Amino acid sequence: MSKIQVTFNREKGTISRYIYGQFAEHLGRCIYEGVWVGTESDIPNHNGMRLDVVEALKAIQVPVIRWPGGCFADEYHWKDGIGPTEERATIVNTHWGGVTENNHFGTHEFFELCKQVGAEAYVNGDVGSGTVQEMQEWVEYMTMDGVSPMSKLRRENGQDDPWKVKFFGVGNESWGCGGNMRPEYYADLYRRYQTYVRQYTKEPLYKIACGPNIDDYHWMDVLMKQATPFMDGISLHHYALASKWEDKRPALGFPDEEWFSLIESAVKMDELITRHSTIMDKYDPEKRVGLIVDEWGSWLAVEPGTNPGFLYQQNTIRDAMIASLTLNIFHKHADRVHMANIAQMVNVLQAMILTEGEKMIKTPTYYVFELYKNHQDATVVDTDGIISDTASYTVSKKDGMMTASFCNYSLTEAETVTLSLVDGSFDEAEAYGIVGKKTDDHNSFENPNAIVKQAFKDFFVEENELRITLPPMSVISVYAKGK
Known part of the structure; x- marks a missing residue:
């Protein structure tokens, strides 16, 4: 049994809504077929965007989309x-697969997607094979309100008003696919390129430097030492693996030990953020620069019979554990983690949504984001106590409502958790969750509702205590009002 004391009025920081960001790359069927079907498609769409996908994304209040x-x-x-x-x-x-694409989804279509979903734009610029001029002109094209060559071109293409670009990434994985650079070289290149990411609006662009791959602490140190004054954020990428990087393991039909090895890999995120934050604190003690975890999630073997370059994998209750555990870690480090973008939104890696022709299904990971959406822009409250080795939690408050989210990743044992409110009492509460019966329970196009959010009743409220019993393989959120 776990016991946690909650001091509702002792605050520990704000959970940025941008931690719940999404990532949509031109990879496999994420953009084409997943989001964009074109205006001539028989699949219901608005300006080429799938209506079913857009409505599902709106329901989980997607705050930001990273592209391309x-x-x-x-x-x-x-x-x-x-x-x-x-x-x-x-x-x-x-x-990604050596396929050709027609570029029918470009800048205008991306901002149309953001508009329909109600999300901010995070645009990633080309440093690896692009020029400074190309990047500068793109920013001008997107954000310039006055008269200029690029704003004129934008208007000729049908967009009179500039778009709002909240975040701009200067290169991606420059240590790898973005150019195989050394940190010393990229630090100088970043300083140069970001100079020409001009501010054409009253609200400044939030500039993001390419940060380290997983535990490359040397890269973080060099970038922070050489470029801190020129950045607002620095990225970090870490994927959860069930085995070695070279040996991607199946998303379905896996042995129990791979349930735990995948979770162990995901939990490493806590150590990575802690150690990278220590380096950042050396150069940025005020924590002005945000750690931007703009690629995270489980990376498993592609589904049999699919293009290996498309990274299409099934999504199970195990992936829901990865999402819940990782979001809880981000909440814990809310003072430094300003944004995160799960990879990826549709049909790729740990996706929210899978599509097949006109069919669409929501994954267990989708329901975690739905269960957790009350944490967006909420305040983490102080907690103290003991919880089992197979459980994780977050307690936050917003508008007088407490949201307590739990993950129990034990395969066999239920976990009873008692929340004791030190400075008040509970008035009313309701709970919802997802629960697995088998380790690879998932939604399929034949059975799309095997794992869905359901009302959860196995909890009890009396005065200042809330007692809940978490089933094995479950993610549960309790929403409680205090008095």
């Missing part, structure tokens, strides 16, 4: 994706 990559970003030349669609250049996606 990923590795794709450092070979993406934005002028190929503007103007009349029939005149756009056909390109080869060399990173």
Whole structure:
């Protein structure tokens, strides 16, 4: 039994809503078929965007979408994706499957997606194969309100008003697919490129430098030492693996030990953030610069019979554990983690949504984001106590409502948790959750509702105590009002 004391009026920081960000790369069927079907499609759409996918994303209050990559970003030349669609250049996606694409989804379509979903824009610029001029002109094209060559071109292409770009990434994985650079070289290159990411609006662009791969602490130290005054955020990438990187393991039909090895890999996020934050604190003690975990999630073997370059994997109750545990870690480090973007939104890696033609299903990971959405912009409250080794939790408050979210990743044992409110009492409460019966329970196009959010009744409220019994393989959120 776990016992946790909650001091409701002792606050420990705000959970940025941007921690619940999404990532949409030109990879496999994420953009094409997943989000974009075109205006001539028989699949119901609005301006080419799938209505079912957009409505599902709106329901989980997606705050920000990162685009166009990923590795794709450092070979993406934005002028190929503007103007009349029939005149756009056909390109080869060399990173992901070697397929050709027609560039029908470009800058204008991305901002249309953001508008329909109600999300902010996080645009990733091309440093690996692009020029300073190309990046500068893209920012001008997107955000310039006055008269200029690029704003004129934007208006000629049908967009009179500039768009709002909240976040801008200067390169992606520059240590790898973005150019195989050394940190010393990239630090200088970042300083140069970001100079020309001009501010054309009253609200400054939030500039994000390419940070380290997993535990490359040397990269973090060099970038913070050389470029801190020129950045607002620095990225971190870490994927959960069930085995070695070279040996991707199946998403379905896995042995019990791979349940735990995947979780162990995901939990490493806590150590990574702690150690990288220590380096950041040395150069930025005021914590002005945000740690931006703009790629995270489980990376498993592709589904049999699918293109290996498309990274299409099933999504199970195990992935729900990864999502819950990782979000709880981000909440714990809310003072430094300003944004995160799970990889990826639709049909790729740990996706929210899977599509097949006109069919669409929501994954267990989707329901975790739905269960957790009350944590967006909420205040983490102080807690103290003991919880089992197979459980994780977050307690936050917003608008007088407490949200307590729990993950129990034991395969066999239920976990009873008692929350004791030190400075008040509970008035009323309700709970919802998802629960697995088998380790690879998942939604399929034949059975789309095997794992769905359901009302949860196994809890008890009396005065200042809330007692809840978490089933094995479950994610539960309790929403309680105090008095």
